[in-house]
Amino acid sequence: MSGDQSDTGGTQGGAPSKNRKKSGSKSAAWWISKIGTVAALGIMALGIVIRVIDPEPIEALRLKTFDLYNRLEPRPSLSREQTPVAIVDIDEKSLAELGQWPWPRTVLADLLAALRDQGAVVAGFDMVFAEPDRTSPGRIAESIRGADPETVEQLRALPSNDAVMASVMRTFRTVVGQAGTKTEAVEKPSELALSTTFKGVRAVQGADSKLFDSHVFTQTSLVANIEDLEQSAFGRGLFSVEEEVDGVVRRVPILMKVEGAIKPTLTVEMLRVAFQGNSIFAFMNQGGIQDVRLQTTQGAYQIPVDGKGRVWVYFSEPDRFNTPDNSGRLYVSASDVINNKLPTGRLAGKLILIGTSAVGLLDIRSTPIYSRLPGIEVHANLLETILTNNFIKYPVEMAGFEMIGMILAGIIMILLIPRVGPIWTLLGLLAAAGTLVGGSWYMFTEKKTLIDVTYSGILVFATYFVLTFTNYMRDAVEKRQVRGAFSQYLSPDLVEQLAENPDQLTLGGELKRMTLLFCDVRGFTTISESFKDDPQGLTKLINRLLTPLTNEILKRRGTIDKYMGDCIMAFWNAPLEDEKQEVHACDAALAMFKALDVLNAEREAEAKEQGVEFLPLKIGAGINTGDCVVGNMGSDQRFDYSVLGDSVNLASRLEGQSKSYGVDVVLGVETQSKVTDQFATAELDLIAVKGKTEAVRIFALLDQRENLDPAEFKAFEEKHTQFLELYRAQNWDEAEKLGEQNKARLGGKMAKFYEIYRQRMEEFRSSPLPADWDGVYVATTK
Template sequence: MIGGGLFLRYLDPWFVEFVRVKAFDAYNRMEPREPDPAARVVPGAKVVIVDIDEKSLARIGQWPWPRTVVADLIAALRDYGVGVIGFDVVFAEPDRTSPGRIAETLRGAGPEVTGQLKALPSNEEVMAETMRTMRVVMGQASSNSAAVTAPTETAKYTSVRAHLGTLGATDTDPRQYLFRKPTLVHNLEVLEGSASGLGFFSVEEEVDGVVRRVPLVMEIAGVVKPTLSVEMLRVGFSGNSIVTVVDPGGMHEIRLQTPGGNFPIPVDGRGRLWVYYAEPDNFNTPNNSGRLYISAADILDGTVPKERLQGTLALVGTSAVGLLDIRATPIEPRLPGVEVHANILENILEQNFVRYPFTMVLWEMIAIFVAGVALIVFVPRVGPVVTLAGLLVAGGGIAATSWYLFIEEKIFLDVSYPAGMVFAVYAVLAFSNYARDAAEKRQVRGAFSQYLSPDLVEQLAENPDQLRLGGETKKMTLLFCDVRGFTTISESFRADPQGLTRLINRLLTPLTNEILTRQGTIDKYMGDCIMAFWNAPLEDERQEAHACEAALAMFASLEALNEERRKEAEEGGFTFLPLNIGIGINTGECVVGNMGSDQRFDYSVLGDAVNLASRLEGQSKSYGVGTVIGDGTAASVRDELPVAELDLIAVKGKTEAVRIFTILGGPELREGADFATLLADHDAMLAAYRAKRFDEAEALIGRCEGQLDGVLDGFYAIYRERIAIFREEPPPEDWDGVFIATSK
């Protein structure tokens, strides 16, 4: 469960992210940003919102206003000494009140009147002329609609776009991490041609509709564009480039470079800024006494004190509800969209950000792992109640640390998902603990109710530890032996089940004798399978050698048995089906002792080494050999027996690769020159194969085949097949030669 929780956090699906961002919202509400003009990178830099509010609509008329009125607003802001203007609105369509447009709609006017009207400049031209006297950044809106036309980038802005570069992993294309939109709602060309900069003002709402992370850079219609806020800073401070800092995991910073210095902006992997919101400004204050909002009507009337606007970064937007630019944010469920951009500008100017670096993700996963392991250790030992108390204390400490990091370091450490995951693990463990206790009590009552008094039964039920069985951990060698093709053999005895039983007994008896003769212990019979082990209950200093010698002797006994059965078949005139076996041997640490239920137990062995021995037996047929032994066994017997390596394999049920070997024969074979020759060629073939030198490996296979009477020819045939497959589908560059087993 812990692994699943960690994997889920790594995948980070929407519901995990949903819990995290809600935690961020809570932190932002409890500790909102305190605007501090004195702490800004550029001394005296201020942000204001030129508000197209209800008062302005009542004073001037419904939106959209004639472009000549907008031109007057730009001129008024210029005269007030505003540093840069950014429009959080888009002028996508021609003004219907332009003289030429009016001339087209007049009825009964003579040619002289209409000609005079058409000769006048359009309202857009008037606005564009005024824009050329002021630093103006035009806003654009991204769109998913295929009906929206793509923007025409003029040469003036192509150079600006070229400044969007990357630092860090310079061979990593930053575009792969950006949000993409197919089309753009852009301004009329005459207006964009007169602007000092262009920036998109679209914000990406999250799964819950809240605006808390805003892309600062986005690819729209194939063009990488900065957001309105960043472009206003670039234009306002004569910046020459906007640079993304990228590493293989994604973006982590965007830098605005200006003659007066750089503005580093921390972002998430997709170029989004976690907006750190201040308390909402009141846009209905009398006499424009709020922190941000100034009515556009008052600016046009000239009633605003000059010092209120001089040198500011002015965002032109709307708080009017009817104009549909109201957003849900962590700090306020109904906030004018233009105030989102104002918060971004203040974040950057004050360098006051909430950061969520990737290291925090690692700490969250570490917390889940450590707490989960602690629960696994403590719940069964000290009980759920004491563990819960400790969990609450530890959880409170982590929550306090998270809060400290937020208010002091402005680092967001999410504790919501780790807390939920840890308590889920606790619930499962607590339930399992109670269920196990209840099951033990039921088992004791059922087992002893006929033999003990009710009082004693209840005592045993309340203290089942009195019946626990013990064991010891020690190094052991395990052997598994199984009959190959047993299904086919058993089908031939369908009409004679007693005959099948006699055959199995006839097989298992000599095989068992070979094990017992060499100090082995028979653990159990599982149908046609034998499980045996060495070094318990008696110590055996040559446990690995005895197990391997038993395997060789078992094949010799099997050969003798098959010869007897062949003669019997010839004499009796029935079909002879030879018996074949596969053997797996492995050495490792195991737990051995009396194991089973409280009513019936066996002297048996458990451990990962046991499972691996069973898997090795299953692979003997796959490698065309009779016996497969593990690395530890081979290391102990290679000086006594002829051992050859087979493969690096990840057996089914294990992720780590193990090195496996086979035994070619008895000690006399190891001393011969033929074995040394074969072993040299064999090892060279494996080295060439793992180095992906398949031609060389295949040539060495040709040299090995037939040696020692072809004892490994079946094995080499398998490698020829692998090489043929790899020639058609080459392994990946990081392939380490490990074969992944798909069957037991």
Template sequence: MRRPKSIRRWFGRKFGYSRLVCLILLIGLAALRISDFAPIQELRVRTFDFYQRFDPRVKTARPVTIVDIDEPSLKKLGQWPWPRTHIADMVINLANLGALAIAFDVVFSEPDRLNPDVAANTMRYLDELTRSKLRELPSNDQVLADAIRRARVVLGETGLPSVVSDIDKELPFTGFASLGDKGSREPRFFEFDGLLRNVPVLEKVAAGRGLVTIVPERDGIVRRVPMVLLAQGHMMPSLSLEMLRVISGTSTILAKYDLNGIKSIGVRGLDIPTDKNGQFWVHFARQDPSIYVSAASVLDGTAPVEKIRGKLVLIGTSAATLNDLKTTPVSSVMPGVEVHAQVLEAALSHAVLAQPNYATGIELLGAFILGLLVIVFTPNLGPVTLVAVGALFATLLIGTSWYFYREQRLLIDFTYPLLSTTAIYLTLIFASFVREQAQRKQVRDQFAQYMSPVLVEQLAQSPEKLRLGGEEREMTIMFSDVRGFTTISESYKSDPQGLTALMNRFLTPLTNAILARKGYIDKYMGDAIMAFWNAPLDDKEHEINACNAAIDMLEKIEELNTTREQESKAGGHPFIPINVGVGLNTGLGVVGNMGSDLKFNYSVLGDSVNLASRLEGQSKEYGFPIIAGSRTALAAKDKFAILELDFIMVKGKKEPEVIYAIAGREDVAQSGRFQRLRNLTIEMLACYRSRDWEGALAAIERGRQTDDAGTLELLYNLYKARILDYQKNPPPDDWNGAFALLTK
């Protein structure tokens, strides 16, 4: 018996529980890194931002020119969008000047509003001959299409958050192929539900089509540009990747995989490294005004030939009024079209950054090695030595990361290993502090046994303050109550202990039935129970579980009544059965700690709670022990026998509610007897709500003949009494069939 205790003492003395905690912490931090916890990710990318600001890409070539729809162009040619004839002239002039390829960072999603046929239909005071001649002219869109057909033009498209129209599958799409290990991790492409394309006449003749959408990261900074995206179910290349495909002369884009996901995306003669989700880390250069040419100069023929001939030409805008400005690691304001240009420049000059898929492994390995060294040696080193060693480790991590960036253009993070090691070091220091405090307390306690204390120690920390609060969520509420409990309690007026025992006998199985179905007991109110589902823990089937619990409760009460009846016969005293009514309702409620600062309970409030309470009170009127609101019943209709009872206006509510009886589980629902009664009840309700009183009474009589067990006797009596009253005092003309309850 002493060996385990001696082993624990040896473990505590030689290794220490604080070291064990740090090992667990090391594993936990590794799990956070593998899951790429958002704060860790943000710190990492901020570090890479600093690298780029400190050492941006230096341009060795300028293969890209931007034709800029700038403020002077807008002032000269008018507001955007310009007539497509101007765009056609621009394409023709660029092709004549020797542009290698042309791409639009704009989308022509609608027909030109200045088409001749539009003018013919909208301009006043034109004679019919002029209108006819205008309609015979080719559309501006066709003029642009003819210009695009004669050049290598890539059209821009954009992803949308929702579908605006079905995709015309007759229009061309870029092909994709994949190469890599079987069982590779599926990439998580940026996905858009909708896709905005250009007008078909342009799409059909373009050499390529690519998405212009640039997705900033959580903090609004563009660091990575997705080279492949999903839009309306289709894989789509980015504008820059599609431009590279067009100039390479290939029809297909190739994605290469390893076990972690995508490792590169390429076209003929060019392989572009990406992260595992197909995003390209842009090695940004500082903004370069020299690659811009004004769109107005292209149109009037004054653009420098050397900036066009043999260049990849991107047509976009730097005008602030057109709202296409981005934030990058090297610039707070960069036109979106220049981001595409930076991607093309970096890819063509092979000046690319890469965060290889094995980078996470290097970071984890570094964190583990340094963490283990800290765990082993920190408790045995002095404070000065610890500071020196810590500074050495930090310098080593930062220097290694900078070396990989500067010399290899690889993004290896040093922040995670540094943070992990620091967290372990601080944990060990804290454990040492706690251990010293415990030793001091032990000494004080030992001396206090023998000496009178001269000082009274005060609390070092204040107790945490309890705060009130709540959250809104959808829940199913239950109220249950014993019918005729006053009569039962009167029979125990000379035996209060017996009444208490009886309450415990029926509250215990009812409580167990609720808890077994994942319910939460809110409170007991004498012989009544309030419970709810889907809080504090989530329960996707809270309506089903609540209905099952209600039926279980009736079964438990039936078992209890059988036992009590036998006891009454044996004891020679009268037997009064216990009957329970249950109200169920599903809806929004505010759940949380409710009460005062000194005393509170975890409870729920809301209109759905009040309705559940009212439904429980109506169970005796309709003759069914379980009554549910419409949302509860409709959610449970496939697994329970659901019978519509009424369309009621509860006192205190403005909106009527359809209420249902939960008459049993699926076996009852499938029985022929229940289905016949349900059909007759549906017929009776239809006649009743359409004011066909005679038809409703006839349905009631047929129901009585079918219902040999008298299950619906109270329901039929209730409706017969209403109908007889309505025959004498008809409801108003705007009556919708709802019956206003007079009591709560």
């Protein structure tokens, strides 16, 4: 009986306990599942609310989708013959030929007359002439001191430059540019400047003026042209563009409101003038402006816009500008237009945008296709987009479709993840995402319709991850395997370790044998003085020099320590071991001089083209090998990976001595001893460099041995050794004769060296050295 009772008691005492455990587990899993479902629904609801509000970060995601698509599939570039647009460029060539900007408006009058005579349809200025021309005869008369009254009166009697330009404008369809600003104008624009040259803008489909005003872009004030030019122009348009939240120009407003007047943008006004339009209609509904229609004698141009009246500019590949041969498809030099140097018919029938690409005048805009696009080319792309009917559309109802898609995806995941598991759901989700991305790409490339899948994709995947997380939690409660399932997600990478444990970034370093290279520009002060009026040009030149020199160092396993103005400091054998550190450093130094020759040749050709003086860039280098401390140097707040040690200082001093000995590269003895089998070197001196009392033997790096004739180098080496022996024996006359004989060898690589020694020996003749002189030369300069 006791055994039976024991069995019974075991059954009754154990089984119920096990059943209670299962019941508890199921209950916890059920609650976790429900929490996950509620969280997923909450994410979707919050996501839909955010999408309706459409804050700037969400809009930025959508805009980045457009950027990506525009870069991957830019609008096909029309050929020079196909494009209806041309840019007359006030470029560097034009400034060189016609004088500095601003030009007298008589020159601009000549430009407009040339465009008229060459068959252009219309010209629009991407600039504003807000003040009278100060070079007009009357204004010059007022500024001349001591002129006789008759001359002054004669000058005053001549028409102003503005009047000359205005008279030409009345004979050729010209649109003057105006600029909208967000600040109050110092002087209120005239009624003429604020007026429009068409019959007006009216909203239809039941939208009242208040609704229209709430959607159209508004500028506080207007910067207009002088009255004479405004009066003589065929049209007036705003060339201001509105940047997006991230500073990129993607959409350009077709209409803007300025001081109560609805003004067209430059491109629309050019179209109106070109095709003799008389009215612009803005079609609206409660969602905003739907499209803008330009009524012309050739029919209506329907321009689809977003709710705020902006056109998505579909950019083509950037055109080449500021080219002397006018090789761009859009750009032509203004001087060539005026001087009638363009091929016949080059501008016939085209809409002309007049702007500038000259340095200092260039209006740079960041665009999806290129981060530094001239602003005038934005207008050209907009004109091509409109004239080729190549519009990108983002319908207002698209947001509704995106939200419906998010809801359906969320419901499917809520149903599937608990049943088929997250892996299969993820595979299905990825397949669906691929289909959506493919569909979005198809709609953009084939239908020119933008479908944003980024935000909805992020929201769907956020929902997926919430559901997946709760699914894993449920499995952990049921199967006790949650720790193993989550372990793969808890392994941080190196960056995360450093971010979470900043105490691992400690100061200090290690002692290593390293090879150091210093390189500096010779005569940099003279070069700097030639750029005193163009500091940006000097910066560009230094960057242009340092880039190829740096590349040669990096190609040969070197590490750039720092740039010090026009100087480069580099080292080898850290952080990676380099058994051939001396060879790689010498090879890099020789390659740097070859790269410099290439750069100087390019600059000399450029100087000839521009008609300016050519100042060649020259460098010197010093290389030394020795023990150094390498590691993180600096303070607790900021530090760099760098080197310290006497060998570093000596390398710097050797670079300075390259000029003193008339050679390109000076080597320390530790470096020279490791490279003599591969490189041709020559001893320079036994010298006590500035800041050191001990003398060091230094050498010149001449070339790769394979590049020199062995017999000639051997003969040079023997004579050079004899020369130094005679010099150190104070046998000045014999040493000088030997130096003269050796000058021409090796293509004169050491000619400057022997000349420097000749001058030094002249000084020693006048100031004799002691008889026991040890041959050490004490340097007085760095």
